[in-house]
Amino acid sequence: MVGVLAGGGDAFRASQEAVEDDSTAGAADLARLAVGARDAVVGIAASGRTPYTIGAVDHARGQGAVTVGISSNPGARLSRHVDHAIEVVVGAEVIAGSTRLKAGTAQKIVLNTISTLAMVGTGKTFGDLMVDVRATNAKLRDRARRSVAGATGAAGGAADAALAVADGDVKVAIVMLLAGVDADSARRRLTEHAGVVRAAAEAGS
Numbered sequence: 001m002v003g004v005l006a007g008g009g010d011a012f013r014a015s016q017e018a019v020e021d022d023s024t025a026g027a028a029d030l031a032r033l034a035v036g037a038r039d040a041v042v043g044i045a046a047s048g049r050t051p052y053t054i055g056a057v058d059h060a061r062g063q064g065a066v067t068v069g070i071s072s073n074p075g076a077r078l079s080r081h082v083d084h085a086i087e088v089v090v091g092a093e094v095i096a097g098s099t100r101l102k103a104g105t106a107q108k109i110v111l112n113t114i115s116t117l118a119m120v121g122t123g124k125t126f127g128d129l130m131v132d133v134r135a136t137n138a139k140l141r142d143r144a145r146r147s148v149a150g151a152t153g154a155a156g157g158a159a160d161a162a163l164a165v166a167d168g169d170v171k172v173a174i175v176m177l178l179a180g181v182d183a184d185s186a187r188r189r190l191t192e193h194a195g196v197v198r199a200a201a202e203a204g205s
Contacts, residue, residue: 057069069081
């Protein structure tokens, strides 16, 4: 996933409000990413009328990408420029104009749902477990161990051993234990089944 913000990375540190009014900037930012028919683009605008966002989704749609618009107003202009409109109507903010309150919170929930569905659809989960984990610190190494043990029913020692042979790759370790295969075979199965653990574990030899 790639995040695109009006004004770029500098907008995280200093306001760049003027860029929001530039539809061509939104289109240009998406063009630089070479968005195409294999992509999905989610445009976010609490008001549903931000030119930058509309320019971005118009460009993406023109390139064949699936487009989604998330706004907080009914009948938002953004909704007319996308394939799938999500209008989370939360009513007036407690502080007028401060969309970081209700609108921002509601949109974050929607984005959490979308990203979770994307993770499930792209094989980054197994049941209710995160299995596409890069164990780069102690917390994540422990999570990897628990994920392997939880997915396979293996004791902690067996999970550790499988992870060691799998070079720390949780998916490979799970397929090894569930299918009774070596690490190379597990990797091959995962490649053949687009990284989906269940399909790889249940595949024939």
